[in-house]
Amino acid sequence: MPRLKSYLPIFAAVLMLGQAVPALAEAQLPDFTQLVEQASPAVVNISTTQKLPDRRASSMPDLEGLPPGLRDFFERSMPPGSGGGKGGRQREAQSLGSGFIISNDGYILTNNHVVADADEIIVRLSDRSEMKAKLIGTDPRSDVALLKIEGKNLPVLKLGKSQDLKAGQWVVAIGSPFGFDHTVTQGIISAMGRSLPNESYVPFIQTDVPINPGNSGGPLFNLAGEVVGINSQIYTRSGGFMGVSFAIPIDVAMDVSNQLKAGGKVSRGWLGVVIQEVNKDLAESFGLDKPAGALVAQVLDNGPAAKGGLQVGDVILSMNGQPIVMSADLPHLVGALKAGSKATLEVVRDGKRKTLDLTVGAIPDEGKEMAGLTGAEQSSNRLGVSVADLTDEQKKANDIKGGVIIKDVQDGPAALIGLQPGDVITHLNNQAINDAKQFTDIAKALPKNRSVSMRVLRQGRASFITFKLAE
Template identity: 40%
Template sequence: MNKRMFKQSFSGVVVSIAAMTTQAATVDFSNLVANVSPAVVTVSVTKKMTEQELLQQQVPELLRRFFGPNIVVPEPALPQEKNSYGTAFFIDKNGYLLTNHHVIADASKVTIRLNDRREIDATVVGSDERTDVALLKVSGSSYPQLSMGNVAQLRVGEPVLAIGSPFGFDYSASAGIVSAKMRNVMGETAVPFIQTDVALNPGNSGGPLFNQKGEVVGVNSRIFSGTGGYMGLSFSIPIDVAMDVADQLKQHGRVIRSYLGVQLQDIDRTLAEAYKLSKPEGALITQVTANSPAARAGLKAGDVILQMNGTAISETSQLLNLLHRTAPNQVINLQVLRNDKLQNLSATLVVAPDSTPANEQMSAKTVKKGPVLGIAIRNLSQDELRRNNVTGGVLVQNLSRGGIAASAKIQVGDVITALDNQPIDHSQDFIDTVAQLQKGQVVRVSLMRQGQPLIVGMRIS
């Protein structure tokens, strides 16, 4: 190709890209917004303030900055409740709405405000923390109902629109494109998120994500941010996943999940070569739980699951999503690679152990005797015990900046299994052991951090 031909060809590419950019930028959503807005509502939530939040308000930031977190100041009369906002939308005419779990979690009162400014008290039918989906219900009928889209037909690069209440500004519309599908966020494997570049901010949570037809394809859930605001990465729960959860919440008040009984990891380039795979694909079994459906089916550590019910598995999150979408007591057919040979195995799924964490949060601040460690903990659910490969322990939920626990390099998300050589099976063990600690003492704290055992020293001051 001569220089002139190259210039002409390159110029054509530039023109084509410019044309596509202009077309994407001029998508007109105005009619869509007018049609769907009546079915989108603002959610106002009243929550009781946590002990940590009350503690933070008692010490002004300026004093903390100069004198540290332990300064004693007169305690003003503080509100015991706080208000927050989110978004929801009607999924039928009888008053059922979808929103996020984190929008209404620990709410003492939930109110929705329609676009005609009417306010109606709502009841929380059920909520699922793992998928971040909650189902609300208001009395009455003949509400505007949104249509649900087909997520499988949603394409990367397709224009999408979100409507919500960012920072409390009602009925704000923001548009963008689908950046990716089947995304996992911070290790979360229960939801194959839709990633977009739609501007979402606090208050957008629980709102609908629309395709160009005005169909809901997702529930806006979270952002990836270092500042708390929009940074170009937004994540939505696929509407088919959300509707499955809503149906179960409506029927049972909770989500009943299936259980196979395996620990999984992705296949990388090196493992693909070791398993003689043409590319990284499948889900590698690293552990099989005894007496589980996987064990009864003959699955073994080292097996690579390549297909489930005829669907090719490209990565672990895809398999987990298929398992979560399959009802208990169903038989699944798996294609497995073992010792360089393909095998077909069948497993009957069972009901998963309750994965909802106990509704219990205890803080070392509440211990009547012993030092204040500046740490909030709670008991582990059965699912968390299994995932951390422990029989007991407490989960670190919060830490006070500059506190004893934080100074010992304990981190939020750690699982404490022993303190001062005493095994910690549950929160009461932790409280009782802390009560015996003495000032000046240095104690050992046994942890599980991201699946790895760790021991740190903690000086009691």
């Protein structure tokens, strides 16, 4: 018995330690209950209706010209709801999404893709009441839409600053995945400033917060209960959440919202260039220490960049003091500027750093497409490609002053790097090409076992590619 008493303090210590571990773990995890209670009333469910022609009705025969008895026979033979006669019935396409109230008089933010092409938009509040919403404006480029409902003293969410976010911070999403209102999910910020295909003007917030259909347009909160983003997209191969979701920064969304509210449209800065990523081989070709910046593959004639002295082959390293690490950083910075703003670019040209000052223009509503290419074969060279001089019409159609058109690609370096007949080569080894003879002369003098750059136009799009010639 005395021996048992000697072990009692040890048992007690172990028991206390066992109780302390869960308590310690609980203390380290955030509690979202107060945030959810305060924020949920301002989060809304959005449903839309779009009227579409009934495909079944449109495929049915017109019965109007038949005798009454025969028409009745055919109508009884048709599937229910298929209509018959001219016009037929209409079916309705419905979608669900989320949104949140940003002013007590009823302005609501959501995604453009939630309300796109909708004939009717219904907003359901947290008290289950429903009302029709008016579409104030949309911006497909940022996927932001601004709605308005009638109301006074409506619950409003606090807005934070997305520019203050850092990877690793806790965030919370509230929305209506699959129609389940006010569903709460949590996670952390995975990365900032992500660029997605066809979404050049939004530096997305990447998170691991579970997002599913119906969450689109809903708010993303920091731990202070402030909105820092609008949940917009997921990366998926299965159709469902796979651990990667993206939100529009609230700073970007509010700038769009304010412009939509003021004028119904959004103005963005524009340089008039086509850029591409600088990889290791291109960096070596242009004399850079490391892959960084945005390589100018095309400068549109009479655009802001052309007027400011930017040239094809320049590598933009910074804009207004902001470094361009990835090429996708440049559209984010340019798009945030208003037309008429001044911009200072640091570029590398011919291996030397240079500073350019230019005036940013307004992004045009639609891009310009270049016409197709034709020509006659005039030359061949060691790259395994036959080229021809461009005609005046081809130069005008492609808005260029020189270059050669590829007529045929044989086995060799050209085939390996994916060149095709109809491609236009405007630069080789950092030198502008005027005609087929000059192209052949430059090709003969190309160095071996070193990265060489080539600028190629294909269907109006310009890009730099690199290759190496073996010994």
